[in-house]
Structure formats: C-alpha cells, structure tokens
Amino acid sequence: MPGIGTLVNALAVALGGVIGVCAGDVIAQRIRKRVIKAIGLGVLVIGLFGAFNGLTQLIAANSFLAAYGIIVIIGALVIGTIIGELIDIEKRLEHLGTTLARRFRTSSHIDEGAIVKGFVSASLIYCVGAMTILGSIQDGLGNPQTLYLKSLLDGVTSVFLGASLGIGVAFSAVTILVVQGLIALVAFFVGSIIPELAIVGIEAIGGILIAGVGLNFVLDRRLRIGNMLPAIAIMLAVCWILG
Secondary structure, eight states, rough: OOHHHHHHHHHHHHHHHHHHHHHHSOOOHHHHHHHHHHHHHHHHHHHHHHHHHHHHHHHHHHHHHHHHHHHHHHHHHHHHHHHHHHHHHHHHHHHHHHHHHHHHOOOOOOOHHHHHHHHHHHHHHHHHHHHHHHHHHHTTTTHHHHHHHHHHHHHHHHHHHHHHHOOOHHHHHHHHHHHHHHHHHHHHHHHGGGGGHHHHHHHHHHHHHHHHHHHHHHHHHOOOOGGTHHHHHHHHHHHHOOO
C-alpha cells in the first residue's frame, strides 16, 4: 500500500524518541552531552559520504556536470539559501515546534526552547538526504523497503537523540509524515518519470546539508540548515533538465 513506509518511519521515530526521553532520566547530563556530539560526528561522516558519492556519480554520468559539478552545487546552495532566508523556513519549523511543545507539554518546568531545538534538529536529520527522497518515491510507487530500513536507523538514532535533546525528537514524526507523505503522494502520480540523475543530485546536495546538521551538533553552533532546503529543489530541477 503506498504510504505505509512513511507511516512506519514516523512511528519508529516517535517511539524511539519517547524511549530515549525515558532512558535519559537515568543518564547523567555529562554523558548525554557527549552522546549528542558523538551522534553529530556520525551524522557529519554520513553526510560527507553521501555528498562525495553523489558528486562522483554526477561527474561520471554527465559531461557538463563533470566539468561544472562543484559550481552547480555551490550555485544551488547559494540560490537555495537566498530563497530559504526570504521564506525563513527555519523560523516556520521553530514555530511548528513551539506549537507542538505548548500543545503537548505536560509540565511548566519543561524547557520549551529545548523541545523546539530537538524537534528542528531531528526533523532536519530525518527529512534531508537521498534515502528520504528515494525511499519516499519508492513508497509512493508501492515499494516501502527502503523506508523500512530507514525506519530502523531513524528509530535507533531517536533513542539517543531523545535521551540528549528531549521529547522534541519524538515530535519530528509530524515532519516525517508531512514531508515524506507529500513526496510519496507526488511519486504516486509522476514518480516513474523522475530521472536517476535527479536522485543522484539530491544525494549530493542532501549529503552536504546533513553534514551541516552534524556540524551543529559537534561544534554546538547554529548553522541555519533549514533555510538551505530549497537547494534540494534547485538541484533536482537542474539534474532533471540535464538528465
């Protein structure tokens, strides 16, 4: 059934996040901070691997991208960031996180800002990257296998993120339902005509954004990765035209 993979993925993240929050109560704050940096380092490596792998395939598959692939990626990032800043996607994500925090917060002692941080960070990790796009397209075409694998990975990650960042991680299941659900719906109608080169382009640009999320964790900085998300659509369009 189209969409079942997205549903399983969202449930896995929500459950993992709740388990992590419960486990976090018995884990020292110092250890939780170290764990989140370790997760960030892993996310950084995964993102860089995806970016290099995607760029390598782009270069091998298309003569134009072999010569100008890096320029195209940088251009997509710059233009995408400008669009994202004008729309202020990250602020909208934070607003959604705040709404969920106020709706489901069980105690006035719970830090609303921490919930928003967990929600935004987890949403970016789970909804950016080739596995998200490709898996959702396949899910829309009736094959949820990739999203089943993603559900396993995301669920395990959510346990550790939930222990470190709190219940906001579980709320990111809402983002998964919306983003992956929309992609699956579009794929249900037009997924069969998307060229393979476009998926590879998404892997390249998505890997860079995932690496940025990892840097946020490792360095405890605030790169506004959410406002760079339109770069994915731009890269998709460029590779679709070239492919």
